[in-house]
Amino acid sequence: MQKQSVFHSRLLPYLLVAPQLAVVLIFFYWPAVQAVIQSFLLQDAFGLSTAFVWLDNYRDVLNQPDYFDAVVRTFVFSFLIALSSLSLALLLAVMADKPLRGSAVYRTLLIWPYAISPPVVGVLWVFMLNPSLGIIAHGLRAIGVDWNPLLDGNQAAALIILAAAWKQISYNFLFFLAGLQAIPSSVIEAAAIDGARPARRFWTIIVPLLSPTIFFLVVVNIVYAFFDTFGIIDTMTRGGPANATETLVYKVYEDGLLGGNLGGSAAQSVILMGIVIVLTAIQFRFVERKVNY
Amino acid sequence: MADVALRNAHKTYAGNVEAIKGISLAVGDGQLCVLVGPSGCGKSTLLRMVAGLETVTSGEIEIGGRIVNEIEPADRDIAMVFQNYALYPHMSVYNNMAYGLRNRGVAKPEIDSRVREAAQILEIGSLLDRKPKQLSGGQRQRVAMGRAIVRQPKVFLFDEPLSNLDAKLRIAMRVEIRRLQRRLKTTSLYVTHDQLEAMTLADVLVVMNGGLVEQVGNPLEIYRKPATTFVASFIGAPPMNLIPLQGDDANLAGAGGQAGILGVRPEDLALSDQPAPAGGVALELTVEAIERVGAETYVYGIRSRPAGARTASSGPGEPPPGEILVRIPGQGGPSVGERVRAVAVQDKLHLFSACGRKRLDS
């Protein structure tokens, strides 16, 4: 796709792309290339000598039981966050799509949490579920749950998943609602005339027609769970207790803070880049192809 | 005021697509020249070359005695009316018209008086503060014309300016454009695919096909003496009947057995029971369909022949005789299935070479 008529100028177009190109080269490509190079090098503890070690750093990283655990954990988190947030959001969107009085108000009331940042989300949830002063924590204890996410890794993980899924409800709701509103009502009416009851219509007409949106949101939610949960984790659990809430991104951050193994850190970054590239590529491929059309 | 001349102009796009295959043309000062042809014939490309929106691959384009091949559109002293009007959607009608003048540094009072004058001519004075969105199709068209007029250019270029209007408005604007052009006496190039528009507007009509000029001339001259079968069928509606002269028909036009194509316009045929007039033709038809539109009646017939002749004419591989259209005044005429005879006098016959590229009679 190209414009038929264009301006002719030798220098101007280069001047126009220069600022963005400069930022991209300095802050994207340079660090990315450095990470890749670094990941093949081994530096001694004092940074005095460096050796080229091929894939040793990657092997070390992948052989760490910690790292393997973080990989599994990140995928489990992503799956649970996406599943819970998407199903709740879809339910709400289906309801809001009906011709209700006050549906615009519901919409506004449901989308504003999009604007709340991950660390603030973390703070809000910590406050509710803090074992000693949180209101919900008290409630949980009252019904006999031994609630202590500061010690119990599974409870800490549940906390993270809940908070992260909560934040993503508005986003998913918004896109589901847009997707639902894009389905022509004549199609649904035709299905009704063909004798499909509401529940059947939902599964045989609405869900298939909504599948591009669903797929898009699944990928977006996974990317979200991988990267944007950092702020939530950092304010709620800082990866603890005993690494029970340490995701891949959080691990890169923490290992980097400790300093030391630069090559290992870089290898972790490169692996993450690989994951993002795969996810983005999947997204482009399928979004372009529009799953069901 | 200026004349426009094209000398052996060529346009070849990347990938060796030849859009204009060498066109020479001269448009006199103050004339309205209409370029007409089917879509893809290169007429818009040619116009855009004159505008400077397309480069010229080879040849020369001259406006007012100056070769403009390398000159920017803004400096050619032309104005253009686009098919979709290309009004600036965010500017008021006034600013749409004033923009080109401002860019040229025309003084404010001068801009104001020119815009108001043009608005008055076009009767859009009350719309000056509106945005294009708030205008009807016809009003937008007027604004687009106004934008061209205020510039007082040497040449107006119109690129299918009426094709986005409904039929009724199109006729009204056609008349108006003609009147306006007469009044301003600005040399104009006008592109259209509508032969009726072309016939009614043109001082000079240029019929194009496949990147080449088929015929240039006065519209009625072209109607009376089309140079090729393409022009014959493109100019005039409904199109001319074309009958290949072969087999039985070889002597139809008294051309003495010479191969060729005989043309006769539907309006030049008459139903009659007399034999063919001297030098004319008589066509035996079986009526296939009738269309009565009130003022006139279209009779669609298939050539039929005396039973004896049939075997001689319909040899294997010979195309079935074509349908002939006869246009007769009034609402009368035959009924479907009837056999009729259509005749035309010698004057009204056109004779073309077998390939259709050349007219044989003068």
Added chain:
Amino acid sequence: MIERQKFGNLIPHVVLCIGVLIVAFPVYLAFVATTQDTATIANGQMSLLPGDHFLETFYRTLFIGSSGTTREPVFVMLFNSFVMAMLIAVGKIAISIISAYAVVYFRFRFRMTIFWLIFITLMLPVEVRIYPTYKIAADLHLLDSYAGLTLPLIASATATLLFRQFFMTVPDELLEASRIDGAGPFRFFKDTLLPLSRTNMAALFVILFILGWNQYLWPLLITTRDDMQTIQIGIRKMIVTSDALTEWPVVMATAVLAMLPPVFIVVVMQKLFVRGLVETEK
């Protein structure tokens, strides 16, 4: 309505109300916390109804700061966050719109190469290249500066793509008419393209401002001085691991202040926000 519902629209209303409750409750609780005193909350005796410490808490938060930490008043953090969000949003729009203009309206060598170089950065979120980028920012002496805070976040392939897509829908004839009207590349950009892009820019601005305001990981690394902290960073530093020392009303007031500007934008400019969100995510 295809079928008559037995209970009218009762079920959707109930479900939506529960949804709104789930979404709003944590924020309501935060607000209530700001109106109560520290001791009550620390004892776990917090009431679900607002108390009377509202003004006191917000005054302390804005101008004094949490006693649990460095006592940096929150208005400084708000200011830093605002500057960062504005610089990111305006900067991204500015450099993206001109590069998109170049890519769409000019033909030049390496045009597609440059386009792809920009496009691929979509795949490199700051999180995956965090330390190498940090090192470069440090080498360029950008730590604790607004430039360091914003520059690495400013190159946005999304915005460039969005403008490119929009420019492609602008009819060619507008450019041609402008050229005949004597407008060069600067005039066409200023007089025609910019005014036409206004809604797109506004929608994009809304989204970018929110994203900029909510940045966390990068500011966490790049700022070391307390007076350069953004509010997102400040809030985390207020939570002291041993609960007793955390001044919860102040923390919650900070949380409320941190979400106020972006939430306000989403609610007031909902149309632009939805449009921006849907378009940037396409």
